[in-house]
Amino acid sequence: MKTRPTTQVYSNYTKQDFLVWKTLFNRQMDVLAPIVSTEYLKALEVVKFNSDKIPDFTQVNKLLSPITGWGLQVVPNISPQKEFFEFLSQRKFTATCWLRSMEQLDYLEEPDMFHDVFAHVPLLSNHAYVNFFKGISDIALKHINNPRAIELLGKIYWFTIEFGLIKENNQLKIYGAGIISSKGETECCLSNKVIHQLFDVQTIFNTDFRTDILQEKYFIIDSFEQLYNSLSEIETLLKHSLTPVV
Numbered sequence: 001m002k003t004r005p006t007t008q009v010y011s012n013y014t015k016q017d018f019l020v021w022k023t024l025f026n027r028q029m030d031v032l033a034p035i036v037s038t039e040y041l042k043a044l045e046v047v048k049f050n051s052d053k054i055p056d057f058t059q060v061n062k063l064l065s066p067i068t069g070w071g072l073q074v075v076p077n078i079s080p081q082k083e084f085f086e087f088l089s090q091r092k093f094t095a096t097c098w099l100r101s102m103e104q105l106d107y108l109e110e111p112d113m114f115h116d117v118f119a120h121v122p123l124l125s126n127h128a129y130v131n132f133f134k135g136i137s138d139i140a141l142k143h144i145n146n147p148r149a150i151e152l153l154g155k156i157y158w159f160t161i162e163f164g165l166i167k168e169n170n171q172l173k174i175y176g177a178g179i180i181s182s183k184g185e186t187e188c189c190l191s192n193k194v195i196h197q198l199f200d201v202q203t204i205f206n207t208d209f210r211t212d213i214l215q216e217k218y219f220i221i222d223s224f225e226q227l228y229n230s231l232s233e234i235e236t237l238l239k240h241s242l243t244p245v246v
């Protein structure tokens, strides 16, 4: 794995970085605008992201802090699970601050800041969304040394925060960050080539996923409040799943 920056030094961004940000931002927004959740579009305005400026983490934190108390914690690469959930539980989202190259616009093996920041950060200004995020990380921390529990909670995270769909005014919309930052995912996730299922905790616990292909199955929520309200069910079903059958 490459050595990546551990702090954001804004003056280190090159013209090429600005061009990559602008290209990705414009390209994704062209496709996303009619099919992404209106909550995301509103949130994008709140954090003031635009195509001309790579987000400055200090400014983003200043904007988010009075709204939800969340902020960004720079990490060089994807965080180990324990560190990831510990930061989340402190209302800090771990984010990289480097950008892919022009040659890597469509595929990256590890998340860069276009994924971490463009796709994840705007909704950190949404109260119901971050309440769910905090709740799921608090549950994860209680079970951090239990690989089976972390695997099950990882499925919830995957099928909501990363690849979730939401029904708004009877239309399917995107809110998952793994879709928002991916041209391929954006193009296929609403099509009839994939399976759409209503959000259901037990079904998600029973569903496997792959990280190396476009997703084949997506779960639909009605609202972020529904996610938040599912936390007690997640905790209960998790306990049942971890209890050995005698």
Ligand SMILES: [Fe+2]
Residues within 6 Å of the ligand: 111, 115, 116, 120, 162, 177, 178
């Ligand atoms: Fe992500």
